[in-house]
Every structure is written in C-alpha cells, then in structure tokens.
Amino acid sequence: MTMFLTRMLADKRRYRQYRAAVHELPESHRAAVTALERYFHTAGMISDGQVVLTMLDDLLDLFRSAAAAGSSVHDVVGDDPIEFAEAFLGNYDEGRWIVKERTRLLAAIRAAT
Template sequence: MTMSDTKFGGLIAKAIGPKRQWRQYKARREQLPESYRTAVEAIERHMMHFVPTDAGSDASRFEDLAGLFEQAAVDGTPIREIVGQDPVKFAETFVQSYSEGGYVPARARKQLTEAIERVAG
C-alpha cells in the first residue's frame, strides 16, 4: 500500500462515513412513534444552525439524539420530560456537548418551541 492509497482511503472514509451514519440516523428516526419523530425532526432542524467542529461529533450528536428518544419511547417518557419547558434551551445545551456551536436566529428558536408545543402540549 502506497502513501497515496492511504490518503485516498482516508478521503473515502471521510466522504462515506458521515453519509452512512446520517442514513442510519434517519432510518432510526423514522422508526420512532409519530410524536417523538416530529419532536426529533424539530430539534434536528434547530441543531442544523450550529456549525460542527468535525463530522464525527456532528454525526454522533444526531445518533445520540435518536438514542435518547428511542429509549424515551420504549419507557413511555413524555416529550416534555425529555425537553422540559424550554425546548430551545434543551437543544442548545444538548448540542454544546458536541461542538462550540454557532449563532441561532430568534426565528429558529420560535420554530422549535412551536413544534414541541404542537406535539407535547
């Protein structure tokens, strides 16, 4: 194996790895009960405003989000118990564990709050 083969393999892994993880995450998300899936999709849209520090941490935050809601669905945990009364704070605290984040416009915060209110009451 030459040095160029190693570099090429690294490029392939970078290109395919996160894509594969993203597809796996989306498949997991689709298996959630409707209200949990809707909540995850709203949180996901909000988290897209944050700039990832690297593709691996970005992928793992979505996988962890899916895992959190999968377990909550199995346990019958209400959405409000997961996100609390302030879904924006939940999402922003959640994502800060994975990156230094970016600026989130007020409109995006309002959209997340309204989406959670629709599914969680």
C-alpha cells in the first residue's frame, strides 16, 4: 500500500510539473497542447498512468522545441491535426485499453476454435 501511495504522489507531482511547463509555452502552443491532451484523454483511452505521463512529457518536449525554434503550431501538427494526433498516439499503443482488449479478444477467439 505504501508503494502505491508513493507512486501516486510522485505521478501527481510529475503531472503538476507538466502543467506548469505547459503554462510557460507561448499561447498558441499552449492552446494546441491543451487541445491535444483533451483529445488524447478521450480518443486515446490510455489506461496506464505511466504511459500517459510519458506521452504528455513527449508532447511537451515537442512543443517546447518547436516554440524555441520559432515554429508555428501548424508546422508541428501539419494540415490534419487529427492525423497528427492519431500518429502521435500510435507511439503509445502499449498503454491503450483498446489494444489490450483487441489482444484479449484474439486470444479468446483462438482458444474457442
């Protein structure tokens, strides 16, 4: 129980640091990160908290680098933000609940045949 609590508190601290860093981005980049984060939580449905935090840190790094280089949000996400979001999410499939459920379904069907 103590290990769970320690990890939970560390995750909460890490998320607060992430949110503070997002707040430091230029307005347009901050708005894009916030919109992508909302999309990821809805469409990505990642059940592993560590994967979520890693994904958000990677997203932040991407937009920090873009802002430092003077790149626009469009330069980062391109013409199709949904395609960008789905491709980005594809890098974190190991934490997505749908991937786990697809694996479970395949195993159940194989066992039934």
